Amino acid sequence: MTRAELRASLSLAALYLLRMLGMFLILPVFSVFARDLPGATPELVGLAISAYGLTQAVFQIPFGLWSDRYGRKPLIVLGLALFALGGALAALSDSIFGIIAGRALQGAGAVAGVIMALAADLTREEHRTKAMALIGISIGFSFALSMVAGPVLSTWMGLTGLFWVITALALLGIALVFTVVPTPVVTRFHRDTEVQTASFGTVLAHPELLRLDFGIFSLHLILTATFVVLPVLLKDRLGLPTADHWHLYLPVFALALVSMVPFVILAEKYRKMKPVFLAFIALVAAADLGFVWLGGNFWAVFGLLYVFFTGFNLLEATLPSMISKIAPPDLKGTAMGVYSTAQFLGAFAGGAGAGWIHGRYGITAVFLYCAAAALLWLGLALGMKPPRHVSSLLINVGGLDREQAARLSARLRQIPGVAEAVVLAEDGVAYLKVDKHRLDQAALTALFQDLAA
Incomplete structure (x- = not known):
């Protein structure tokens, strides 16, 4: 850079x-x-x-x-x-x-x-x-x-x-x-970060993307609902003054961040994305169920929060990566726009739903609400296809007409390790999905050197 x-x-x-x-x-x-x-x-x-x-x-x-x-x-x-x-x-x-x-x-x-x-x-x-x-x-x-x-x-x-x-x-x-x-010299539309309204139908009809949208909806529903009642539980049931809540959150969050790293490596490097993903949804569900029965013991709450945040952190990091792997290369921005909308709707549903449940049925019922959301998500995620282990790659190709862009797309798809390639003349950009372990970098470099010449 x-x-x-x-x-x-x-x-x-x-x-x-x-x-x-x-x-x-x-x-x-x-x-x-x-x-x-x-x-x-x-x-x-x-x-x-x-x-x-x-x-x-x-x-x-x-x-x-x-x-x-x-x-x-x-x-x-x-x-x-x-x-x-x-x-x-x-x-x-x-x-x-x-x-x-x-x-x-x-x-x-x-x-x-x-x-x-x-x-x-x-x-x-x-x-x-x-x-x-x-x-x-x-x-x-x-x-x-x-x-x-x-x-x-x-x-x-x-x-x-x-x-x-x-x-x-x-x-x-x-x-x-x-x-x-x-201040940018030029402001222009970017398909990898911005929404194409004309492509909403394509994204919303994609079953794998919809599973991930439901996933981020559920994850933020659970997070927000949990924090509607967790501070009350810590103060009223455990007798922990609000000023001291950070004494619990800081070590739990630090341990959770360290603990998730090996599983991220397992998911990405060793290509175990789906089993790791499913296991951590189950962990979040188990943590919320644990609060139902063990919410009155400090060390039990400490352990359950550790499990919860480990699961939350890994899922929060993994979901956008999976969107990037699954979305069509030229519709990543649109897919992320729908995904983000689902995330914020989940936060709203979590807080509003947890407040209503807390008022009528108490704290325990809120944790059951969170566990039910996690288990429903787990059920839907079981049917997901294992995500391809690909990365997004954008390459500036300069000025091309549509026929040249189509030919370049075809040539790019013939390079080993290139899973998808879309070259758009109006953008002057090649949108690629590549498997970095299989990518023939020399062939890719040679192709663009020929193009430049």
């Missing part, structure tokens, strides 16, 4: 971290603090936690489309401004209803896809995977940091202060856009 590409990637990863940190900070503490708000009920607490998911699902694809027309940076600034206004509204509210409105407004600033599109504008095709990897790392880090910072900050400054911190993070993100994030 050039210095400009590295700067773009790091600054956008930082921007993503600030936004996601602002979204996650309340997750480990809100259900405890919100009980004292006027008008609060378990149903409304669950809705406040998850309201952002519904508005994010509604607006994330439109924001991406608008950014093609009005520019990336203006849409990112608009989205962050909405996020800041939502945080301020929640901070100034003295009832649960104002916080629900603030959280919904935060979700309406749905700039995740726009940030990905801007990363594509600022990096060359052959280095785009590295930029996306940096952004992906920032998402995981923001979640881990929120598990520690949320309990600490809320103890110092209360829920109101926490929402002001979230507002400040959004404003810091806006400053970052103006001062650090580069």
Whole structure:
């Protein structure tokens, strides 16, 4: 990567971290603090936690489309401004209803896809995977940091202060856009990061992609539902002060991250993706069932959280990789757009559903709800085809007419290790799916040298 590409990637990863940190900070503490708000009920607490998911699902694809027309940076600034206004509204509210409105407004600033599109504008095709990897790392880090910072900050400054911190993070993100994030020379459509509305039918008719969409819906339903009741369980059943919850989350999350690494290697290097994937869905289901019977013992909760986060982290990392392997090479952006919509709808269903169940049937029933979602997902995943062990590869081919693009596609498909190849003249890009262990790199290089000559 050039210095400009590295700067773009790091600054956008930082921007993503600030936004996601602002979204996650309340997750480990809100259900405890919100009980004292006027008008609060378990149903409304669950809705406040998850309201952002519904508005994010509604607006994330439109924001991406608008950014093609009005520019990336203006849409990112608009989205962050909405996020800041939502945080301020929640901070100034003295009832649960104002916080629900603030959280919904935060979700309406749905700039995740726009940030990905801007990363594509600022990096060359052959280095785009590295930029996306940096952004992906920032998402995981923001979640881990929120598990520690949320309990600490809320103890110092209360829920109101926490929402002001979230507002400040959004404003810091806006400053970052103006001062650090580069402005692209050219803004254009990228099939690997953006949605093609005309191709929704193709993606929605793909059974393997739909299984993965249901998977991310279920995973975020389970995560959000769990955190509707977990902070209450830790405080009320285990007697652990909210300020000390991070003492549990930090070692559990660190151990879980280390533990998942061998299984990622087993899935990717040794081509055991499906059995590892299924096993970790079962682990998440087992952890939630464990909370039903063992939720009153500290060390049991510690162990169950370790199992839960190990499963969650691996599945969260594996699902987008599987989307990339399965989606048609020129429809990856569209597939990811549908996938992201399913993710946010899952978060909404998890919080709203868990709040309703908690209010009527108690904490134990929420864990049963999560376990049932995981077991249903496991049943659907059993029928999935083992994913091919391929990687996406984008190559700039320059100006070609349609006939030349078709001939190049055919020649690329003849190279050993190239599973799929689509060359689009209007993009000037070859979209490939390759098996890196079988790819004849010399033949691929020679073909493009001949093309250049």
